[in-house]
Amino acid sequence: MLPLTDFKRFIQQHLLFAEDEKILLAVSGGKDSVLMAHLFKNCGYQFGIAHCNFGLRADESQRDESFVHLLAATLGVPFHVTHFKTKDYAAQQKVSTQMAARMLRYEWFEEIRRENGYTAIALAQHQDDAIETVLLNLTRGTGIAGLHGILPKRDQLVRPLLFLSRQDIDRLIISENIDFVEDSSNLTTNYARNKIRLKVIPQLKEINPNLEQTFEQNIQRFADTEMVIQQVVAGLRDELLIKHHQEIHISIAKVRSLKPQRLLLFELLRPYGFSESVTLEIFQSLDRQSGTSFYSPTHRITLDRKILILSESNTTTPQNVFIHGNEELVEVGRQKILMSYSGTPYFEKEKTKAFVDSDLLIYPLVIRSRQEGDKFVPIGMKTMKKLSDFFIDEKVPLIEKDQVPILINGNGDIIWVVGLRQDNRYKVTGQTKKVAIFELR
Template sequence: MPKLTQQLVQTVLDHNCHVSMGDKLLVAVSGGADSMALLHILQQGGYQLAAAHCNFQLRGEASDSDEQLVSDFCTANGIRLFKTTFATREHASANKISIEMAARELRYNWFNELLQEHNFSLVVTGHHGNDSIETFFLNLVRGTGVKGLTGISYRNKYVVRPLLAFARKQIEHYCLEHAISWCHDASNDDTRFIRNKIRHEVIPVLESINPSFFETMQANMQHLTDAEYMLEQEVERFIQTDVVNEAGTIIIPISKLKGYPHYASLLFEVLRPYGFNPVVVGEVLQHLDSSSGKQFFSASNRLIKDRHNLLVMPIEDLGVQHFWVEEGMTTHDLPMEIRIYDKPADFTFSRNPRLMHFDADLVDLPLLVRRWKQGDVFMPLGMKGFKKISDFFIDEKYSLKDKEEAWLMVSSEQIVCVPGKRLDERFKVMKRTKRILEIKLL
């Protein structure tokens, strides 16, 4: 394990983080050994930089001591410092999220504001190799794809982490060697948190088995990073070749998917960006050969098992469920033109399902246009008996999405038609019809 030096960190910045001397850096400094060492190394290396410190008000006087330490160091070394204080517990409570998630949200939102306001190129954080290993085990325990086993990346958009090649003990040794003070966050010792339990109880056992555990895990995560890249290429080929994005709905053909010998992993990687976790993807896989209609949900999307496809779409508000229309009215929900006129002698009944003609004297206006519901029945044109709307949808091979988007036109609680599909026999134009109600779907 090479000794942590300014030269080695600069090499990592160049090769792994793609940072140049011309970049303007915002260094996130908590007061811990990692961020204090990072700030010292970057400042000594001549980079354009400023420091940013967040006081999350979670540890009382200890939080204030961290802030003072960072302020004193920046003053002594002529480093510009941005500081802010967050009501972290209140933010977590208001948004129903964990303290850790609240702190992350608050600090990265603030970092983004500083980037834009002061034209910084990048945020630099002090995450180190041990953090990456802990992340590996954290994801392993929770369940993850290959991506989650690659640890923390050196660069993610505007955030870079040049200390990932180094261990915590190397960083602390650097601070001692250069007389750099740092603060110890006592909350990092609380093993009620899963990450701390991994850090203090799991990893020490593994280190006792393998004295080169750090180096071994660094190599393992690099191998997994390479494997993840190859899998990513395969996923991209599948998406480009077989997956269709139709007006925001992702259509995954089941037969094409199952043509891959490793289709379970392939499906997980395709669904991962839409928030589906391994458990839900496992349930989807179990129902690939089942009948259509089954639904699965992530926090932001839903997946519908159709006859031949998996349909992925955003979870949206159901929106308007009913409205009224009459002659001369227009609507955005179901665009149409409605007019009433005397039946001409040469009247020809329309065979175009989007141009519908009714006996105007049998229909009460305004018409109610609403979504279908279980128990709805009508008398399809040409039939003498009633049929359930749900059975009609089956006959017409409606998907679940088609059913949810279907409208019905209703007159005095009787279904007049399924717009664009079928009229009701009871409202058709006959020889005795005097006036025509014409509805044209646009």
């Protein structure tokens, strides 16, 4: 007999969805997802079935699609299917085939959910999947969130089979004589998760036959612990993360006072995309020289003397823009540099313009960001000055230093610290015949 009462109780206990809501079921054709479809049908829930054909197993992939299509027709529910060129996508994104399949399917599930008015997407993961996820996370390294594995509900994803073990599912499939298809890739140990499933967990179950129940309790404890930590972190975030214009300033002294330091700093920075390894680098670099920067995919942290400066990653930092001499305009991020020439030597005292002796230019010129050891002769001076010292004298904010474009001559000389000062060696003189004019817009 199908465990309909337990199924409904689990859904209600974890507030997965309301009885009158329409749910999209991700069905591969395997035991887990097929059982989930039958449970939904026998409970009278409204649902549709979505199936992804990743094209990775030739005839087997087509067999799975045909089976799931027939299942949807038998149950009398809508059927949604798509085909992916998974290996091509993996190559384009430079990720593993497994990761590519994951990215493709979740994006498509969400698209189908929105277009067809489904409230949530149901995944057929069960207790053993949760155990595998925790063990896999521990093997690879994880924060506290990785210890609770997969949760019954996260955003639009729900997992209504987490009250069942793989053994429970196998027993129900046999007793209810439910048809399914077997994915041959589940039997290979080429994948890390399969190694844990086929080799590690059986050994652990010899030590603890009630492994599923034990992990279920542990996972709940980990989830509760994370909730407590997040409450603490929320209070610390208000105290430590101080908004300052477009930046967030974090007192290094207050970071040092955190206990435990690494865990709390990681949780504070996690919403900005910083990994645990990068957070550790930041923590170990608090005594380093100012100017050191650390990056996440979306943000940057720069170490100042007494503060950490958190800002969005700058997308306008110059990346070797070449000027060949015949251009009239060059785009540098969101800024533009206009170029023109004059046969009449003249100049203006204007920071947004540089008036350069054209005969001294060696093309191609390059616009780039600052580099270690950069020096130039600021106009009005006769000796070299380190660019880093010039920035200090000009009170350029630390976070903005990498954003200042530097115009470089073909011989490597700095011609113009764009928007601030040009080099004295390239100024217009009485011997200048032609002036190259650069203007920052």
